Amino acid sequence: MLNRETLVSIMVLTIILICSLTSNTLAVEEINSDLIVFSGEPEGVTAAVAAAREGKNVILLMFREKPGGLMTYAALNFLDLNYDNKSRNINHGIFSEWHQKLGSSISFSPKKAETVFEEMLAAEENITIINLAELKSVKVKAGKIYYLEAEKNNKSYRLTADFYLDASQDGDLAAAAGEDYFIGTADINLKNSWMASTQILKFSNVNPQKLKKAVRNNKYYGSHFRNDHAWGFSNFGKSYQSQNDNLRLRGLNIVFIENNGGYDAYINALLLFNVDPLSEKSAAEAKKSAAVEAELILKYLQANLEGFEKAELNDLPQELYRRESRHFLTEYQLKTQDLFRQKIFKDTITLASYPLDYQAAAQDYPGFVLFNPEYYGIPLRTLIARKNDNLLIVGRSSGYSSLAAASARVLPPAMNTAEAAGIAVSEAVNKNKSLLEIVEDEESLKKIRSALKINLNNYPAEAPIIDDPQLLGSLERLLSWGITIGGYNNNFKLDTVPNEKEFTAIILKIMQKKEADNLYEWVPGSLETLSSNKKLTTTNALKLLLAAESQRVLEMNEDQYFNKALEMDLVPDKLIVVLTKKRVMNRKEMIILAAHYLDRFETPSDLKAIRGEYFD
Template sequence: MRKTSTLVIFWALIIIFTFFGCVNNNQTTKKPINITTSPVQYEYDVIVIGAEPEGIAAAIASARNGADTLLIEKRDGLGGLFTYGMLNQLDLGYDKDGNLANQGIFKEWHQIVNNRGAFDIEGAKEAFIHLIGKEKNLTVLLQANVQKVIKNGNQLVGLEVQDQTGLHTYQAKHFIDSTADADIAAMAGVPYFLGQEDIGLKDTRMADTLVLVLKNVDWNRMKMAAENGVLGGAEVYENMAWGFTDVINQYKPIEANTRLRALNIAKQFNNGLVTINALQIFSEDGLSDESRKEAMERGKRESINVLKFLRQELPGFEQAEIALYPPELYIRETRHILAEYQLTINDIWMNRDKWDSIGFGAYPVDLQATSVKGEGGYEKVITRPIQYAIPFRSLVPNEIEGLLVASKAAGYTSLTAGSARTVPIGMTAGQAAGTAAAISIQLHTDFRKMVKDRVPISELQRRLKLQGALLYHFTLSYPFEGEWFDQSIQQLLPYGVIQAGYENDLYVNEPITKIDFIELLSTTIKRSHPELYGQLIEDHQDLINNILQDDVSPYLTRDQMATLLLTIFNHMKVSQSPWEQLMKLKLVDKELEARLSSNREVLRSEGIYMVAFILNRLSNVSSYKVY
């Protein structure tokens, strides 16, 4: 009897422990004690603002390198774009040897979410909490809004923060702005430009997106539809899909300033929900709360129409429903701060290394549309680099001391941000910023001095490599290197007027069409010399139309190009020999004189060279100092 009772008790205990063990395994990660909504102290070595993935990486790196660190976040949780914008697809790049280009803290997080290109959103949040919970030098303050910056001259020394217990002043030796829009840098007086102002496009920025979150999607049925070419077909994998490009033309939006691009689709394993990054929303002001709210409501209404379209046109979505709406929009572009070094599109095109490299970028320069139609009405892939270096100088903002910016708003041109804004690169920059902040304190130096001194930069690079970052110096070739038109490409690239696509192919040996040459010339003038655009282009629209309407051939001949340039730039009667007339006026150089010795079709390489020559004549060649 006693033996039977003992066995009953034994098996009962096994069942109880097994049950509670299973329950515990299904629970979300317990919040570590270093994540709070109440102040713990008011003075730190380093304060990071913004618990976006970039800010989390910065805070962890700072703490790991011995700095007493505070991470301030206005939301009630971690993860920013990943968890509130619900963007759960990663833009991954790979270095010249095929290795994941962004490692270190990003790789640690990526391994926790199973090394996939798409991740479960709840799992991403838990992974961030897990990493933060291991850092004894790190405190996270949630639901805390920075109201004011405190400066001593141009040195940032403190923040006034409204947290859950009141208004408090927090002080630190160094600060890292990892807010998505460089809010702290802007408050402190760091100079910046908005959107694509740096290439002459005022009030122009990439589209916002409301990620669609759907349930009841039949993934296998969708995969079969893709294989059968429905809506142009797609590449479909275990939990990711790209394509269905025909939606661009077939889908008809109901809301103004919205449209659907090709579908980027991801499936979550934990709950089966499917997210789609495709709905583009165009609004004037990405910094205005009112504008964001209006865009969000417009996006919600349009999402219902998108769902209706998918149910009718894409097998696998017949029973789909909207599961929920993300709390926030995916805002691709607002501020770009001016830094000690502005990383340029030529740095990416030419696969450049930097002496102060803190990591790599290797993702294509992918510029989303900026308007429903017209010049900005389509996606542009400028280039697909092998790899390029992110310099520490691009994290050091101009004019304000004691501050680094580690986010998509760092010191990149708007074109460069088409690649460098991606989160894996941002987390690499964040890790470098946190590490640099700790080193600066330990070496009794500041960021402005660091960018001129190889000793602290060497120490920064040493520690980054020691702590898992992929970092080494390299020398690589680049497309069309050494060609006679190489410099011409470099002169035009910074204006965003030529795109080489994923294959880095400019089709230089093919004839250029009239419309392509005129568009290249007019867009270059508009962006480089907007005050002359009306005089040079708009005032000669009749001539341009006459050339375009010549239906003998769509391709531009040498003499047609000469006639166009003579009329635009000299306002004079064109002779029977326009090319000779152009040469006498020195509106063409010896290189093209020799190459275009007969009146034949102009090659794309020659068209690029000619427009770059005109750009030089307008005395508006834009360049950044390169080391």
């Protein structure tokens, strides 16, 4: 039997051994560089390559094993290209280089995309890759990121740099560094709402030629087939009845990829609602539901879609295609109005032209196209963090309003902004300047634009889509809250006559979004009762506005409506003459009237900052 002294000695030795093993297990490697890029998304790869080509030492910190992110792990293999008015691609630079290596098509093999990203990284000697790493902490000091702590297997890293760049989908580094953000459509007062996630489905043993023939014979309404890509099929999607209320099959978007003499089909169409974009648990549960539904969709396709009779369902991609989560508050918040005015900023670093295509957020909140700009500029300030002056944020979580992000989030301009960020960091290091000083440095901005082949001399400072000084301000204010839309063709139907129900719906949206104090519980019912599908007249427009203000309109004479509305400041100066006459209103007049009512209510204080109204 061991005596007390022996037991104590054994315990001490054991503790020493454990501490020694722990010390070895948690050995810390310190690495310093010019730039740390967080995440191997396409934007992260682009930023790292851009800075490395400028001669800067770069650490690419990835939590995945391979680069490519959304394009590879979620299998989103279709590009939303941005074109000019002559159908030419407007996004160049490293994006164009990557795109050409893929074959210059709008669709591609996820594996090929991954390979090209790897080759681009391997070609740069100045890039150190730390993959499969977990970001453990971010140390902030005196308005800067001081260092990062990361862990891989049993090894810890302490990483320091002059600048840091967050290229992750959700802005996890920026959030950990204390940057402010909002989630989803909170900036238009739709809280706990964001675009649906998608589970991309992959099928093998399909026959694209058979589907192409059926499309050309108009078997499927509103469907198209070009090269290796088919899209549309809206009625086809609507006729499918999901077994899960949180899932919906929209119109099909199909990419065909040749594989060993046959073809695989990637279908981007299965929308997943109520998936918390920041919760791994929520995503995992959604993936389980999608896997069950995928088997039913397979049977539906086999029975109803030409070329899919013998289709087989492959393993689902590892990750969901998540369109939206955090939106960060950067040095400038790109607003819907900026896109509508097709604004070119002094610090514009790239151009974009994709429509503001906001995907469905719920079964009862369908997607829409707000409008379709011919072009607009993205300023460098939208990438620069406000609290940490050595941090940039690139990708879908950059400083965009939720509705502006519906356009700016797509890959080509996102990769352009990442390249611009990489060059901006290089310029800041070379010139010993801050990022905000680079914003004012015309020589540095010219260097960025040259790399991206942008000539701003071809563009005016502003070119509003609707260049009507009477209407412009009113229309863009309603657009900024998502209250009216123009669609792909920017058709706001200005000369058509709206009906009373339309005006009622706008009034209620305004009151809800602005959290009007006078939106009493009886107001919606009262307005619904007072309105019909009849054409909107000046008399009834005033009547509905007065009713929204809880005025006893049924006890008033119609001739009293105008004076009462004027007294309550419900009549804009532009419409004083119009509203004195009893006649039908056109949509332009209704928009001006509605925007005036919108301005009646103060924007809630918590929304002012996240809407970028401090820039107005």
